Amino acid sequence: METILETRGLTKVYRSDGVATPALRGVDLAVRAGEFVSIMGPSGCGKSTLLYLAGLLDTPTDGTVVLAGTETRNLGDGERTRLRRRHVGYVFQRFNLLPTLSAEDNVALALRLRGRRVGDLAREMLAAVGLEDERRRRPNQLSVGEQQRVAIARALVTGPDLLLADEPTGNLDSETSGRVLALVERFHAERGQSVVLITHNEQVAARAGRIVRMRDGKTLDG
Amino acid sequence: MLPLANIMARRLRTAISVLAIGVGVALFLVLVGLTSMLREIAERTVNVDAHLMVWPASDQVVLSGGLPAEKVQKDLEAIPGVARAIPVLRWPFEMAGRVQNVYGIRPPDWPAFAGPERIVAGRPLRGGFEMVIDTRLQKAGGYALGQEIERWGKRFTIVGIAREGVAGRVFMPIETVGACLDQTQLRASFFYVRAEGPAVVASIRDAVAARGLKPVTFDEFYDMLASSFVDMDLVVGAVVFVAGFVCFLVILLTVYTMVIERTRQIGILRGIGASRSQVFGLILAEAGLICLGGVAAGFLMTWAGRAAVLHLQPLWTVDIPPVRFAYAVLLAVGGTLLGALHPAMRAARQDPVECLRYE
Numbered sequence: 001m002e003t004i005l006e007t008r009g010l011t012k013v014y015r016s017d018g019v020a021t022p023a024l025r026g027v028d029l030a031v032r033a034g035e036f037v038s039i040m041g042p043s044g045c046g047k048s049t050l051l052y053l054a055g056l057l058d059t060p061t062d063g064t065v066v067l068a069g070t071e072t073r074n075l076g077d078g079e080r081t082r083l084r085r086r087h088v089g090y091v092f093q094r095f096n097l098l099p100t101l102s103a104e105d106n107v108a109l110a111l112r113l114r115g116r117r118v119g120d121l122a123r124e125m126l127a128a129v130g131l132e133d134e135r136r137r138r139p140n141q142l143s144v145g146e147q148q149r150v151a152i153a154r155a156l157v158t159g160p161d162l163l164l165a166d167e168p169t170g171n172l173d174s175e176t177s178g179r180v181l182a183l184v185e186r187f188h189a190e191r192g193q194s195v196v197l198i199t200h201n202e203q204v205a206a207r208a209g210r211i212v213r214m215r216d217g218k219t220l221d222g
Numbered sequence: 223m224l225p226l227a228n229i230m231a232r233r234l235r236t237a238i239s240v241l242a243i244g245v246g247v248a249l250f251l252v253l254v255g256l257t258s259m260l261r262e263i264a265e266r267t268v269n270v271d272a273h274l275m276v277w278p279a280s281d282q283v284v285l286s287g288g289l290p291a292e293k294v295q296k297d298l299e300a301i302p303g304v305a306r307a308i309p310v311l312r313w314p315f316e317m318a319g320r321v322q323n324v325y326g327i328r329p330p331d332w333p334a335f336a337g338p339e340r341i342v343a344g345r346p347l348r349g350g351f352e353m354v355i356d357t358r359l360q361k362a363g364g365y366a367l368g369q370e371i372e373r374w375g376k377r378f379t380i381v382g383i384a385r386e387g388v389a390g391r392v393f394m395p396i397e398t399v400g401a402c403l404d405q406t407q408l409r410a411s412f413f414y415v416r417a418e419g420p421a422v423v424a425s426i427r428d429a430v431a432a433r434g435l436k437p438v439t440f441d442e443f444y445d446m447l448a449s450s451f452v453d454m455d456l457v458v459g460a461v462v463f464v465a466g467f468v469c470f471l472v473i474l475l476t477v478y479t480m481v482i483e484r485t486r487q488i489g490i491l492r493g494i495g496a497s498r499s500q501v502f503g504l505i506l507a508e509a510g511l512i513c514l515g516g517v518a519a520g521f522l523m524t525w526a527g528r529a530a531v532l533h534l535q536p537l538w539t540v541d542i543p544p545v546r547f548a549y550a551v552l553l554a555v556g557g558t559l560l561g562a563l564h565p566a567m568r569a570a571r572q573d574p575v576e577c578l579r580y581e
Contacts, residue, residue: 052574052575052578055493057492057493057574057575057578058573058574058575077497077498078497078498081492081495081496081497081498082497084495085495090493090494092490092493092578096486096489096490096493096578097490098224098227098487098490098491099231100224100227100228100230100231101223101224101227105223105224105227109223109224109494110494110495112223113491113494113495113496113497113500114495154494155494158495
């Protein structure tokens with residue numbers, strides 16, 4: 001099975017006011033196509049940083065990310081953006097919906113940014129996450145669970161090969177968490193995309209096919 | 223979609239920005255319109271069948287009521303090449319609540335001021351306590367043909383209404399004006415001189431000057447006013463600069479605030495696939511929408527401002543050539559682009575991860 005995401009010796013050091021803070025220390029990770037991986041670890045262990053680098057939202061201090069077979073170390077911002085658009089869907093921890101757009105427009109935006117025709121795609125995606133009737137509502141008119149489902153719809157509407165989800169259930173109650181995870185699992189099963197999901201919850205992590213544990217910027221197992 | 227949604231989410235700020243741009247646009251356009259007043263006066267003054275004007279050389283003569291009309295007329299008509307000398311006694315006269323210059327002329331000289339098609343109602347002057355007014359004054363004062371106007375202790379009848387564009391807005395028989403001013407000898411404020419042809423205008427001019435009078439050809443008159451136009455253009459230029467600068471400052475402040483407020487949003491956009499150029503374009507699009515609103519508001523305010531000026535001063539001229547509207551759009555767009563460029567570039571260069579972490 002091909003590898004959709006691979007990190008080799010991934011290192012990230014944040015510098016601020018002359019102080020260097022290592023967030024990742026040489027992480028090696030490989031995610032195969034169609035695999036569901038969860039990444040667990042205590043706060044500050046580098047989980048989110050790993051996801052930002054994997055999604056090409058940030059550049060490593062050292063090491064490299066290979067996404068869909070493309071070595072990204074020497075790519076410019078434009079090329080990384082194009083690669084991210086083509087292969088990655090991102091679900092942020094805090095839903096991060098645009099507050100001035102309706103649910104449907106939030107989902108459609110992901111398509112518009114890629115120059116793709118929206119048609120009924122956004123509406124169909126919202127129907128798939130059970131929110132067709134709420135498509136005209138703004139984020140502040142939706143519950144937290146509904147907002148997260150919209151965020152998932154936005155991440156998946158473009159048909160990415162890799163879904164990166166940063167604590168998608170972190171702000172949700174257990175019942176809503178269960179529903180959101182069920183959605184992620186369903187899409188993973190139906191569409192076969194790879195999923196990398198960050199969580200600090202054992203029960204959530206257990207739903208993945210493989211758990212990668214992190215501490216102090218390193219993976220404990222690969 | 224997103225730019226429009228974003229600016230509508232901050233309606234008050236958007237409205238203020240739109241207003242600021244609109245005021246700049248309206249100020250420029252109305253001022254340009256007002257400068258046309260000078261041109262209108264100049265065009266009316268030289269809209270006479272003549273080639274030059276002859277004025278007294280000294281202010282003392284002016285103060286004494288003007289030049290002796292018959293004597294100077296004979297003198298001027300004796301100059302080779304002069305076809306006709308037309309005396310005009312010009313005096314302040316209150317009409318429509320404002321001071322006008324009544325043109326006292328000899329009734330037989332009326333054709334030099336206006337052809338027969340110019341009289342739209344009534345007839346030209348014949349003599350006595352009559353006046354002919356132009357359509358602009360008629361509208362401003364709500365005057366009617368046949369109406370009597372009491373001034374200088376006399377009652378004057380409006381016997382004719384001429385289409386605007388004639389030299390003065392009020393014409394009366396010169397003898398009538400002289401009598402009302404208690405002149406013992408008929409005087410003229412100046413003369414219009416018609417030459418036999420354009421070729422002799424220069425020689426007539428020299429001959430008039432040799433007689434101790436002040437000749438002004440129509441070209442010279444326009445040149446004199448042109449220097450006023452230049453001053454007006456400088457004033458307009460200064461206003462354009464200030465208006466453009468205000469536009470630039472308002473947009474700069476607005477867009478900078480927008481970018482700071484949207485820091486997290488920028489991170490989201492980058493996270494869901496927006497490129498730097500798309501972020502840049504979205505910020506510029508928001509500024510562009512505000513500019514568009516400002517231009518529209520400016521045009522509306524111009525229309526309202528023009529209407530207000532003409533309501534308060536119906537005899538003023540506020541003509542705005544269509545090309546100036548295009549300049550106004552360029553002014554607003556230029557100020558907007560300059561103001562939005564740096565914040566938009568800054569937004570595009572922001573680190574997406576830092577944006578996502580921004581609280």
